[in-house]
Amino acid sequence: MSQNVHKFMFPALLCLGLLCGAAELPLDRKQLKAQYRAKAQLTSDGILLKSDTAEWDSGVQINPPEGRKFDFSNARYLAVDVENLSKDKQLRLTMHISSGGRDKGSSSHVDLPLREVNTGIGLNPGEKRTMRLYLPHAALFTAPEGGRNLKRPLDTSKINSIAFKMQWPFEPNEVKGLLDCRLSNLRLEGEPETARKVTGMGDAYFPFIDDYGQYRHLDWPEKIHSDSDLKARHAEELAQLEKTPRPAAWDRFGGWADGPQLKATGSFYTAQHNGKWYFVDPEGRLFWSAGIDVLQPHTDATNGRKHEKWFTARVPEDGVMPFTHWNLQKKYGQEDYRDAFYDVLARRLQAWGINTIGNWASRDFMLKGKVPYTMQLSDFAKELPRFRNSKVKFYDVYDPEFEVKMGNILRDRAAVDEITRKSIDDPMCIGYFIDNELAFGGIVKAVFGAEPDQPAKLEFVKDLKAKYGTIEALNKVWGSSYADWDGLLQSKAMPEGKGFRKDVDAFNNKFIERYFELSRKGIKSLAPHRLYLGCRFVGFRHAEAVRRIAAKYSDVISVNSYHNSIANVSPDQFFGKPMLIGEFHFGTYDRGMFSASLCPVWNQQERAVSYQRYLQGALSNPAMIGAHWFQFRDQPLTGRWDGEGYQIGFVDVADTPYPELTRAAREVGENMYSYRENGKLTNSMNN
Numbered sequence: 287m288s289q290n291v292h293k294f295m296f297p298a299l300l301c302l303g304l305l306c307g308a309a310e311l312p313l314d315r316k317q318l319k320a321q322y323r324a325k326a327q328l329t330s331d332g333i334l335l336k337s338d339t340a341e342w343d344s345g346v347q348i349n350p351p352e353g354r355k356f357d358f359s360n361a362r363y364l365a366v367d368v369e370n371l372s373k374d375k376q377l378r379l380t381m382h383i384s385s386g387g388r389d390k391g392s393s394s395h396v397d398l399p400l401r402e403v404n405t406g407i408g409l410n411p412g413e414k415r416t417m418r419l420y421l422p423h424a425a426l427f428t429a430p431e432g433g434r435n436l437k438r439p440l441d442t443s444k445i446n447s448i449a450f451k452m453q454w455p456f457e458p459n460e461v462k463g464l465l466d467c468r469l470s471n472l473r474l475e476g477e478p479e480t481a482r483k484v485t486g487m488g489d490a491y492f493p494f495i496d497d498y499g500q501y502r503h504l505d506w507p508e509k510i511h512s513d514s515d516l517k518a519r520h521a522e523e524l525a526q527l528e529k530t531p532r533p534a535a536w537d538r539f540g541g542w543a544d545g546p547q548l549k550a551t552g553s554f555y556t557a558q559h560n561g562k563w564y565f566v567d568p569e570g571r572l573f574w575s576a577g578i579d580v581l582q583p584h585t586d587a588t589n590g591r592k593h594e595k596w597f598t599a600r601v602p603e604d605g606v607m608p609f610t611h612w613n614l615q616k617k618y619g620q621e622d623y624r625d626a627f628y629d630v631l632a633r634r635l636q637a638w639g640i641n642t643i644g645n646w647a648s649r650d651f652m653l654k655g656k657v658p659y660t661m662q663l664s665d666f667a668k669e670l671p672r673f674r675n676s677k678v679k680f681y682d683v684y685d686p687e688f689e690v691k692m693g694n695i696l697r698d699r700a701a702v703d704e705i706t707r708k709s710i711d712d713p714m715c716i717g718y719f720i721d722n723e724l725a726f727g728g729i730v731k732a733v734f735g736a737e738p739d740q741p742a743k744l745e746f747v748k749d750l751k752a753k754y755g756t757i758e759a760l761n762k763v764w765g766s767s768y769a770d771w772d773g774l775l776q777s778k779a780m781p782e783g784k785g786f787r788k789d790v791d792a793f794n795n796k797f798i799e800r801y802f803e804l805s806r807k808g809i810k811s812l813a814p815h816r817l818y819l820g821c822r823f824v825g826f827r828h829a830e831a832v833r834r835i836a837a838k839y840s841d842v843i844s845v846n847s848y849h850n851s852i853a854n855v856s857p858d859q860f861f862g863k864p865m866l867i868g869e870f871h872f873g874t875y876d877r878g879m880f881s882a883s884l885c886p887v888w889n890q891q892e893r894a895v896s897y898q899r900y901l902q903g904a905l906s907n908p909a910m911i912g913a914h915w916f917q918f919r920d921q922p923l924t925g926r927w928d929g930e931g932y933q934i935g936f937v938d939v940a941d942t943p944y945p946e947l948t949r950a951a952r953e954v955g956e957n958m959y960s961y962r963e964n965g966k967l968t969n970s971m972n973n
Contacts, residue, residue, distance in 0.1 A: 381448065527634065766786070803839055837860045845866070853903030
């Protein structure tokens with residue numbers, strides 16, 4: 287990679303020690319603005335940045351000189367060296383740049399709307415590493431009409447600012463020394479990748495997807511160029527798997543073979559050992575869950591309908607283009623390759639140090655019985671009653687059908703599904719999730735906006751009648767003017783003012799309690815020995831009442847968390863219950879994808895290091911009981927059903943593993959039990 291360095295062409299008002307390669311980057315002190323309770327001190331060694339909170343974008347913003355914009359158009363990366371000065375805390379930090387303005391509406395590359403991109407880093411105490419942001423030049427990556435390329439290119443000649451913060455806060459509101467770092471050597475690196483330029487290509491851009499589902503106009507180490515490449519890579523991997531046994535520290539479940547012996551019950555359960563939470567496997571050994579989601583042969587076929595010119599391959603009549611399925615047929619030399627694929631997949635997981643099948647896995651793979659698994663009984667199930675004509679992702683828990691169906695969900699699933707039936711007594715089954723990323727914050731909106739005969743709304747009004755007796759009494763407290771109780775039922779508007787909040791909060795809590803109580807009943811009424819793994823919350827930030835209720839009924843709290851570190855989550859966030867990360871990942875732009883991920887990093891090696899730091903942070907947190915990566919395979923180049931098209935896999939569209947990531951995962955898997963027991967945040971897993 288070229289390491290050419292570019293000076294910012296601004297007046298040399300004051301040199302503050304931020305270097306641009308070997309040259310100083312002259313900045314005026316006025317260009318730096320500390321954000322919300324952060325302190326940013328300029329020294330000869332860089333910017334000392336400190337904050338005890340992640341709230342409200344706490345951090346520092348670097349602005350260009352007044353009346354100017356930053357020009358990054360002649361570089362490949364914006365880079366900065368970040369040193370974690372804390373002696374005992376992991377650091378997470380994100381770097382953001384933007385171009386355009388809120389008043390812009392053009393889709394050209396010269397007058398863009400407001401767009402922002404970012405990258406991030408996780409650092410152990412005392413660690414120093416470089417954070418690099420790949421610059422998505424609109425002048426290079428604006429796809430010709432009718433095509434696709436990088437999703438959010440910027441006008442890099444007119445960058446508004448550089449911001450450093452802790453994106454998407456989850457930590458307690460105040461943590462002494464939460465952010466304590468030095469930023470130095472802020473610089474531009476490399477030349478723009480003009481070889482990747484697509485802006486202005488016109489019809490020469492098409493087709494841009496090859497026969498294997500890969501981007502045509504770029505090359506990279508793992509890229510497949512022929513069917514013989516698929517078979518050769520497969521043979522190489524099989525030979526490597528043959529030489530790679532499961533980690534020596536594991537028992538047959540992936541638990542700690544040489545660790546303490548606890549009670550063996552024949553099922554997974556949870557327990558604390560030396561103040562730290564673990565699963566306990568069926569033979570009584572401590573088990574920390576390192577998993578991968580979506581372990582399936584293929585998912586998310588590309589829709590080729592109306593886009594024939596995108597592809598070198600012929601688009602089938604139905605428009606469905608399952609590139610990975612086609613690649614696997616060629617790779618294994620079989621129309622139906624699934625059994626062979628699952629056998630290799632089980633060997634892969636052991637070789638990669640992965641001991642758990644995460645959510646949304648192939649049921650046939652779970653039936654093989656080779657790897658412990660989690661299972662989801664519902665993902666906002668269509669057969670369960672919802673709020674009619676509402677976009678809020680939640681059930682109506684007061685519809686009589688909800689109690690019948692959720693309260694017997696395991697029984698009903700087992701009646702029609704072989705693996706669910708087997709899971710009830712299968713020692714490989716860790717437990718069950720119910721749902722994923724429900725809108726707990728939208729329940730009140732759904733109730734008020736519901737039709738007059740919606741069961742939840744009727745239940746709410748029934749409670750209000752019991753409390754107030756008359757609509758006049760309610761109006762007095764709420765400051766409302768409903769003519770009668772029917773007027774409240776007919777209304778779909780939220781009341782104004784604050785008088786109604788106490789009543790709404792009480793009903794909201796009652797509603798949520800009913801959801802969790804019936805979810806637990808749906809599992810425990812048939813399988814009291816199985817773990818209820820929670821609802822897979824979006825992040826850790828939920829009202830205290832929601833977290834208390836979830837902790838009351840769940841055996842494990844599952845949370846999807848896309849951050850560079852979760853080490854600083856309060857162990858008491860869910861009032862003493864263990865926590866399982868249901869989703870996390872890191873991705874890049876260096877493998878021909880148009881979107882990196884929810885947590886972008888700059889290359890494959892940084893993705894591997896980020897994986898290790900995330901797992902090290904989780905292992906160091908006494909309440910964390912495991913972490914599951916989302917997902918097994920990169921998403922389709924042009925996006926899945928909802929548009930997501932991230933480079934987030936352990937393998938790519940051609941089923942080729944990313945070696946940097948698999949090696950990092952193996953190192954974690956081999957050493958995670960000793961690392962957790964040691965309890966120290968060190969870069970090496972062999973601490």
